[in-house]
Amino acid sequence: MLDLKFVRSNQDVVAYMLKERGYDLDLSRFQSLDEQRRSMLASLEDLRYRRNKVSDQIAAMKKRGEDASSLISEMKTVSKEIKAMEAELPEIVDQLNKLLMLIPNIPHESVVVGKSADDNPVVRRWGEIREFDFAPFPHWEIGEKLNILDFSRAAKIARGRFSLQSGLGATIERALINFMLDIHTNRHGYTEVLPPFLVNSDSMTGTGQLPKFREDLFKVDGWDLFLIPTAEVPVTNIHRDEVLSFDELPIKYVSYTPCFRSEAGSWGKDTRGLIRQHQFNKVELVKFCCPEDSDQELESLTADAEEILQYLELPYRVVSLCSGDLGFAAAKTYDIEVWLPGQHLFREISSCSNFTDFQARRANIRFRRKTGRGTELVHTLNGSGLAVGRTLVAVLENCQQPDGSVLIPEALRPYLNGLSIIGRGE
RNA sequence: GGAGAGAUGGCCGAGUUGGCUGAAGGCGCUCGCCUGCUAAGUGAGUGUAGGGCGAAAGCUCUACCGAGGGUUCGAAUCCCUCUCUCUCCGCCA
Numbered sequence: 041m042l043d044l045k046f047v048r049s050n051q052d053v054v055a056y057m058l059k060e061r062g063y064d065l066d067l068s069r070f071q072s073l074d075e076q077r078r079s080m081l082a083s084l085e086d087l088r089y090r091r092n093k094v095s096d097q098i099a100a101m102k103k104r105g106e107d108a109s110s111l112i113s114e115m116k117t118v119s120k121e122i123k124a125m126e127a128e129l130p131e132i133v134d135q136l137n138k139l140l141m142l143i144p145n146i147p148h149e150s151v152v153v154g155k156s157a158d159d160n161p162v163v164r165r166w167g168e169i170r171e172f173d174f175a176p177f178p179h180w181e182i183g184e185k186l187n188i189l190d191f192s193r194a195a196k197i198a199r200g201r202f203s204l205q206s207g208l209g210a211t212i213e214r215a216l217i218n219f220m221l222d223i224h225t226n227r228h229g230y231t232e233v234l235p236p237f238l239v240n241s242d243s244m245t246g247t248g249q250l251p252k253f254r255e256d257l258f259k260v261d262g263w264d265l266f267l268i269p270t271a272e273v274p275v276t277n278i279h280r281d282e283v284l285s286f287d288e289l290p291i292k293y294v295s296y297t298p299c300f301r302s303e304a305g306s307w308g309k310d311t312r313g314l315i316r317q318h319q320f321n322k323v324e325l326v327k328f329c330c331p332e333d334s335d336q337e338l339e340s341l342t343a344d345a346e347e348i349l350q351y352l353e354l355p356y357r358v359v360s361l362c363s364g365d366l367g368f369a370a371a372k373t374y375d376i377e378v379w380l381p382g383q384h385l386f387r388e389i390s391s392c393s394n395f396t397d398f399q400a401r402r403a404n405i406r407f408r409r410k411t412g413r414g415t416e417l418v419h420t421l422n423g424s425g426l427a428v429g430r431t432l433v434a435v436l437e438n439c440q441q442p443d444g445s446v447l448i449p450e451a452l453r454p455y456l457n458g459l460s461i462i463g464r465g466e
Numbered sequence: 467g468g469a470g471a472g473a474u475g476g477c478c479g480a481g482u483u484g485g486c487u488g489a490a491g492g493c494g495c496u497c498g499c500c501u502g503c504u505a506a507g508u509g510a511g512u513g514u515a516g517g518g519c520g521a522a523a524g525c526u527c528u529a530c531c532g533a534g535g536g537u538u539c540g541a542a543u544c545c546c547u548c549u550c551u552c553u554c555c556g557c558c559a
Binding site for chain 2: 078094099
């Protein structure tokens with residue numbers, strides 16, 4: 041959510057910047073709602089002031105044993121007016137908030153103007169793309185031949201877009217999770233958290249999934265609970281409605297959770313394999329920092345995620361999302377795209393974003409500086425570190441051998457009792 | 467699931483015959499004083515959000531005592547609903 045006062049005093053700038061990311065702000069509606077709200081609030085406060093003052097008078101008169109009945113009957117009318125306004129005002133505020141809640145974040149000044157993913161500039165590349173002397177297979181074929189991925193049984197148990205991993209397919213997934221958590225806690229200084237996998241609507245609103253993206257979520261019938269689409273939601277909401285102290289910033293959390301997404305609107309996309317699932321595992325990095333540090337914190341968070349791929353020796357590139365491809369709450373986003381030889385393309389495996397104060401304002405997460413009074417909103421950031429299922433995909437496709445086996449990257453072997461290769465029959 | 471108790475400021479904790487209590491007291495914290503160190507002592511200050519006036523310091527108004535409704539001229543105090551916490555019993559990974 042943007043700051044009401046900021047929008048009010050920078051309407052043209054806001055409208056212009058939002059246009060760059062394809063959002064049309066209804067300025068006249070905003071203005072009229074804002075003015076209604078302010079004038080109504082002013083007269084309501086006047087009435088309340090009167091009521092408070094006269095009530096004190098009544099109390100004083102009664103103490104002296106005087107008759108206050110005329111004042112009381114007068115205040116009855118005032119009280120009714122107040123009640124009427126108190127009923128009316130929230131409707132205006134609601135409409136204004138709804139409008140404000142649907143406005144996306146303003147892109148960071150370094151973000152390139154563009155329409156779609158095609159306009160995303162590549163920031164850097166890492167690793168050598170391996171030359172195959174045979175046609176590399178897509179991971180679903182590798183996995184099914186090795187008997188570690190089973191999509192048809194998963195569909196029987198649940199439905200399409202679910203997967204069943206067995207044997208080493210399950211073990212490698214677990215190894216990847218542990219490997220990533222160890223790197224981020226031991227080397228990068230993140231604190232591990234294991235949050236609830238279901239959250240309430242306040243939390244979903246805090247990070248921006250609600251009210252706009254309800255269709256993307258799974259909701260628990262009869263409860264105010266949703267399955268989390270990413271650990272970003274429960275972890276960012278750890279500090280909802282809190283005032284943090286300057287000394288504890290930046291706060292860095294790493295969290296493994298499964299993620300659940302309805303994938304509404306992506307019918308027919310990536311129907312094969314592990315790429316796009318209703319349920320997948322992810323290790324997520326989340327940071328809270330003060331505003332002047334968030335640019336730098338995004339760089340280091342992205343580097344922390346990249347390091348996982350470097351350890352696993354998987355080639356990748358980093359792109360900076362252009363204005364038109366930016367997510368709703370993000371001011372700036374780097375996507376890390378890993379090379380998938382089986383499909384011959386770069387595929388997003390991590391998305392690292394600086395949300396500036398956008399989520400913090402919604403979720404009311406503030407901090408207090410040592411000097412100076414009052415509070416300020418923190419900046420929040422997060423990024424995958426990494427999407428585990430897609431990492432498995434990358435390992436299977438990049439490390440496949442002509443005979444259908446898969447070489448395990450060195451860094452992962454300690455997590456698999458030294459196992460170096462997945463062969464058939466295992 | 468059954469029976470109780472509770473939810474107040476950064477923390478602890480008063481206030482429940484409704485009326486200068488945004489909230490006593492204590493702790494913590496900030497600034498100053500004192501003690502040549504440490505401890506102690508001492509003075510002042512110390513919530514958040516929104517609005518008005520002001521160049522600013524500041525002054526002033528409104529709201530907030532778990533959340534939402536209700537009663538009343540007036541609610542932290544009374545009533546209802548919900549959420550959460552705690553104790554006992556039952557059940558359970």
